[in-house]
Amino acid sequence: MTDYDKRKRKCYCCGMASERWELMSSNSFGSRDLDQRPPGMFRSTVDAWLQECPYCGYVAPSIDKGDANARSFVETPEFRAASLDPLAEPASRRFLVRAAQDAFYGDRRSAFLNTLRAAWVADDSGRASDATALRLRAAGHLGEGPLTSLDTRLLLLDVLRRAASWHAAAALIAELMAEELEHPFADIVAYHRRRIEVRDSGRHTIAEALARESEPDRGEADPELVKAIARHLKIVRKPGGSS
Amino acid sequence: MTSFYAPNHLKHIAGLEKRFGPVSDEVATGLRSLVRVICQHEDPVEAIPFLERCLALEEALHGSEATLSDLNTWIGQAGGVDFEDLEPLQLRRLAVKTEVFGETSEQVAAECQALAQRYGSNVPYRKARALLERSIAIKEKLHGADSVEVAEAVDLLAETSARLEKWKDVEADLQRSLELKEEIFGARSEQVARSLLAAAIVYANASKLQQSGTRHERIRKAVSAFDSGLNLLEERFGPDSFEVQNALEAMIRAYVECREFRRAEPLLKRLLAIREKAYGNDAPALLWILTELAKGYAEESVDEAEPMLERSFAMLRMLLDAKKPIFRPGIANLPGNGDGVLEQLVRASDRFRSNLRKRWGAAG
Numbered sequence A: 001m002t003d004y005d006k007r008k009r010k011c012y013c014c015g016m017a018s019e020r021w022e023l024m025s026s027n028s029f030g031s032r033d034l035d036q037r038p039p040g041m042f043r044s045t046v047d048a049w050l051q052e053c054p055y056c057g058y059v060a061p062s063i064d065k066g067d068a069n070a071r072s073f074v075e076t077p078e079f080r081a082a083s084l085d086p087l088a089e090p091a092s093r094r095f096l097v098r099a100a101q102d103a104f105y106g107d108r109r110s111a112f113l114n115t116l117r118a119a120w121v122a123d124d125s126g127r128a129s130d131a132t133a134l135r136l137r138a139a140g141h142l143g144e145g146p147l148t149s150l151d152t153r154l155l156l157l158d159v160l161r162r163a164a165s166w167h168a169a170a171a172l173i174a175e176l177m178a179e180e181l182e183h184p185f186a187d188i189v190a191y192h193r194r195r196i197e198v199r200d201s202g203r204h205t206i207a208e209a210l211a212r213e214s215e216p217d218r219g220e221a222d223p224e225l226v227k228a229i230a231r232h233l234k235i236v237r238k239p240g241g242s243s
Numbered sequence B: 001m002t003s004f005y006a007p008n009h010l011k012h013i014a015g016l017e018k019r020f021g022p023v024s025d026e027v028a029t030g031l032r033s034l035v036r037v038i039c040q041h042e043d044p045v046e047a048i049p050f051l052e053r054c055l056a057l058e059e060a061l062h063g064s065e066a067t068l069s070d071l072n073t074w075i076g077q078a079g080g081v082d083f084e085d086l087e088p089l090q091l092r093r094l095a096v097k098t099e100v101f102g103e104t105s106e107q108v109a110a111e112c113q114a115l116a117q118r119y120g121s122n123v124p125y126r127k128a129r130a131l132l133e134r135s136i137a138i139k140e141k142l143h144g145a146d147s148v149e150v151a152e153a154v155d156l157l158a159e160t161s162a163r164l165e166k167w168k169d170v171e172a173d174l175q176r177s178l179e180l181k182e183e184i185f186g187a188r189s190e191q192v193a194r195s196l197l198a199a200a201i202v203y204a205n206a207s208k209l210q211q212s213g214t215r216h217e218r219i220r221k222a223v224s225a226f227d228s229g230l231n232l233l234e235e236r237f238g239p240d241s242f243e244v245q246n247a248l249e250a251m252i253r254a255y256v257e258c259r260e261f262r263r264a265e266p267l268l269k270r271l272l273a274i275r276e277k278a279y280g281n282d283a284p285a286l287l288w289i290l291t292e293l294a295k296g297y298a299e300e301s302v303d304e305a306e307p308m309l310e311r312s313f314a315m316l317r318m319l320l321d322a323k324k325p326i327f328r329p330g331i332a333n334l335p336g337n338g339d340g341v342l343e344q345l346v347r348a349s350d351r352f353r354s355n356l357r358k359r360w361g362a363a364g
Helices: A041-048 A068-073 A077-083 A090-104 A108-124 A128-141 A149-161 A166-179 A186-197 A205-213 A223-240 B004-018 B026-042 B046-062 B064-077 B084-102 B106-120 B125-143 B150-164 B167-185 B188-208 B212-237 B244-256 B261-279 B285-299 B302-320 B323-332 B341-358
Strands: A003-010 A017-025
Touching: A017 A041, A041 A090, A041 A108, A041 B302, A068 A090, A077 A090, A090 A108, A090 A128, A108 A128, A108 A149, A108 B302, A128 A149, A149 A166, A149 A186, A149 B302, A149 B341, A166 A186, B004 B026, B004 B084, B026 B046, B026 B064, B026 B125, B046 B064, B046 B084, B084 B106, B125 B150, B150 B167, B150 B188, B167 B188, B167 B212, B188 B212, B188 B244, B212 B244, B212 B261, B244 B261, B244 B285, B261 B285, B285 B302, B285 B341, B302 B341
Parallel strands: none
Antiparallel strands: A003 A017
């Protein structure tokens, strides 16, 4: 069950009060996508994850909260460029404004995540080419330098695959496989490798990736293999005698 | 009798008794001299029987006031003595002062406070509280109910209750202190701010081991008192002042102690920003803040934990670098549940990795 409630908040940056429907509760049963997009009802609440002040354009999870960076960012050309983007729809634009603020202050991972969320909004609206462009833009926020965060690299891998950036995805897979990752990370990477081999840029969940990577069911053993093992055991027993 | 000095002194005192009589100044002087020698070179407890004799003689010869000097001297030298040995003599001094100076006197109020502080660290809380209430009543008569002296005495009462974790009493005492300070210094004074901050820390500490409903109520009170106190300090000293930083640090420690990381987080981030601005991005003063943030995030947020852990480890490496050995003792002495910063970060890192595995689908 997803609940919304109408709340009035005073903007942290301009001090003006405004009212909006806010997300009170929701649920997310099931498996997340491979880019960590949540499942269940919560999945469709994405347009309520960020609030925007209708007076100054400040964007935040809760517009009555912020820090010194927030106040100074609303004065920058980067803020104006992002908040006045005529092409983006409102929910997508809010994530892009937030991403612009993250990028402005050097928080590459947050800029990447917020741009990815803008791509989710585009996915939901069926704007596939916008979603691809936004995924590439998200990857761009992470820059060319080496990434140490495993979590970020696993997210990036899905972003590159969904954007059909096959070469970059394959290079990242090679890098991750060289690290001899443990379960479940190795299974996720192997799943991506197979999807990339067949040029699949579709949406998949973590559960799918892990289900296909699980060991074969031992209850359905090959009868020929059982016979071969039995023959081998007879041969081994001979020198020992009766047992 | 285990005193090395007593046998010879007692022989000499016996001679004085024969010559001047058993109740004489000379015998009292001999006993006083023996008490002084024992206190200087042996255990002051050994001197108690001789002190009792000396006090009895002085009282018989000159009245109880005359015993004060010897009581003061012995109590002054009895710092390491067990409280059960000290208590009877300190109570006796209180009785003498009450008789000599009268109940409503500074001397009796001070003695009550001194004795209460001893009780405060020696379990009989009710006795300590009764003495402090007595001291407050005296000060109210001497200085008026709304006086600085009374406010200080009420603060001491709150401190004593807090030390022994009598939370209900502490809350009532702090409220009393707050009302007094509003009356004496004004509602927007520094003193009122400090009372509010103390109350906030007490509410946070009192929330530990409480049922969730009561705990939530206490935390709500803590947040409200802290916000009010901090506002007053900001108004008076500025938003980045040392006073504000100290208040943030004290409240952070209280929230962390009662496992309220989400309450501590905005304060940690604010303190981090102030100190980054003041000392730079790689100052040792940031390490404990980064460590607390990393520990808190490692419990609940993969997104924020990783960069914070990376930054904390990088800073620790930089500070422990052989080129900067000056920081090593400082890091070793950083507080934190009995562990050093490195141990705390390693544990947080393990926790983060475990949460990351769950995030990517691993069972349990």
